[in-house]
Amino acid sequence: MGSTIIESGSDTALAAVDLHKSYGGGRGRPPVKALDGLGFTAATGSVFALLGPNGAGKSTTVKILATLSRADSGTATVAGIDVQRHPERVRRAIGFVAQRPVTDPMDTGRENLVLAGRLQGMGARDAKARAGELLDRFALTDAARRLVRGYSGGMARKLDVAMGLMHRPQVLFLDEPTTGLDPQARAEMWAEIERMARDERMTILLTTHYLEEADKLAARLAIVDHGRIVAGGSPEELKNELHGDSVVIELDTAAARPAAAVTETVVRAQEALARLGTLRDIVMDDDVLRARADNGARALPHVLAALETAGVGVVSAAVARPSLDDVYLRHTGHTFASAQAGQAVAERAGDLAEVAR
Ligand SMILES: Nc1ncnc2c1ncn2[C@@H]1O[C@H](COP(=O)(O)OP(=O)(O)OP(=O)(O)O)[C@@H](O)[C@H]1O
Ligand SMILES: [Mg+2]
The missing domain is CATH 3.40.50.300 (P-loop containing nucleotide triphosphate hydrolases)
Incomplete structure (x- = not known):
């Protein structure tokens, strides 16, 4: 328990x-x-x-x-x-x-x-x-x-x-x-x-x-x-447990089709940021990268520069105070939206299996 x-x-x-x-x-x-x-x-x-x-x-x-x-x-x-x-x-x-x-x-x-x-x-x-x-x-x-x-x-x-x-x-x-x-x-x-x-x-x-x-x-x-x-x-307690800010970066993977090239772009981005060391708890959700930083505003220029050096384009980047969404991500390892979508897919698959019987 x-x-x-x-x-x-x-x-x-x-x-x-x-x-x-x-x-x-x-x-x-x-x-x-x-x-x-x-x-x-x-x-x-x-x-x-x-x-x-x-x-x-x-x-x-x-x-x-x-x-x-x-x-x-x-x-x-x-x-x-x-x-x-x-x-x-x-x-x-x-x-x-x-x-x-x-x-x-x-x-x-x-x-x-x-x-x-x-x-x-x-x-x-x-x-x-x-x-x-x-x-x-x-x-x-x-x-x-x-x-x-x-x-x-x-x-x-x-x-x-x-x-x-x-x-x-x-x-x-x-x-x-x-x-x-x-x-x-x-x-x-x-x-x-x-x-x-x-x-x-x-x-x-x-x-x-x-x-x-x-x-x-x-x-x-x-x-x-x-x-x-x-x-x-x-x-408040839950949000305060997450020290620092959340950083959300949407990577530009439009030019990198097919899927293998997208994966390669994501891996390059993760490696570049791991080397930089200012972001922690990095999680990828499709081509959106979510992470935490002690001081998001100070970290962001370095993060963008590191991505540019690694040849990874960026569509958008944002820094925010922790939200309950971040709390959820921290404790479950996935975003709330992806859990909702995942359950919907599982239920549809269940319905289809039922129909197929
Ligand atoms: N009567 C039932 N028979 C079989 N499975 C059930 C039944 N009720 C719930 N479940 C299953 O138990 C799990 C939990 O369901 P529950 O309804 O408690 O979830 P929930 O958090 O209320 O979800 P929602 O936000 O969709 O209302 C789900 O996998 C659901 O499919
Ligand atoms: Mg319910």
Whole structure:
């Protein structure tokens, strides 16, 4: 359980310890290891983010904590309650907003909310009053009598969140609350998440594959990769661990086709920079070179000169303070974007294999 992050202090709202979960193969396929010893803790009244690319294990973790799925091994507590021993008590304490909508498109916004409240055991009058309150808060009152199928993406997502809040949970799980939303709807959702954590001292576990979302909202976050947590802390702590600046250089490989010549250009660039010695953690991502330097602005002219001497052209070069993208690269050895793309390719290959059977 080397990948468990333990938060100091006893005011812990969520704790997952050494969770393992595989989904079971069959038809000649090996089982998929969704969680591989994942663990973290989150403090009461804070926003905690699980940040990871597609297929990292975020939804699996949230479902286990929300008692919708069982881990193969490991333990989890929510608001101090063990999820396996007392799932009913956990369900009363939490709100759960799934990655995919659960609203009924052929019902109105208000009816969806009242039904969610009734399912949670609320009385009819209480459910109606609470629905009115939440419709107001999410600026949905004007649309309350309309069928949900006519809602915009942002309105529908706000209604999903409102459904999770009907019974006034202490802990709210939001599985990718803003995926697919336009920038304005995303900003509104962010403001509401911040408000709930601040004014209502609600504990919010959020999953996301937007680096900037975790950076903006989370007091602490954990980066999930292949079912494990590879790094955790506050966004600032994680970025500060990376001393110095990030340097990104796009090499000019246009003239160097075919592929063998491209590879040769990249190797020449790497050798030249290794000799120079001012850059460290050099990683190539196609023809983009990423590295770190103690002082990026001072290093850059020397780097460009070394590349020129080695006969390697440069399309662009940039120096920046560390971002969460750099944190991810440092801990996984690949960029966030390439992990997303890699998972998409793997899923397509899986689908094709399925079709071919
Ligand atoms: N019900 C299931 N049956 C089989 N495999 C599953 C199931 N649910 C998840 N998986 C697999 O487990 C792994 C983790 O999936 P999970 O949904 O937890 O990832 P995620 O981080 O939420 O990804 P996304 O960002 O795409 O939502 C993936 O390889 C996924 O294909
Ligand atoms: Mg998911």
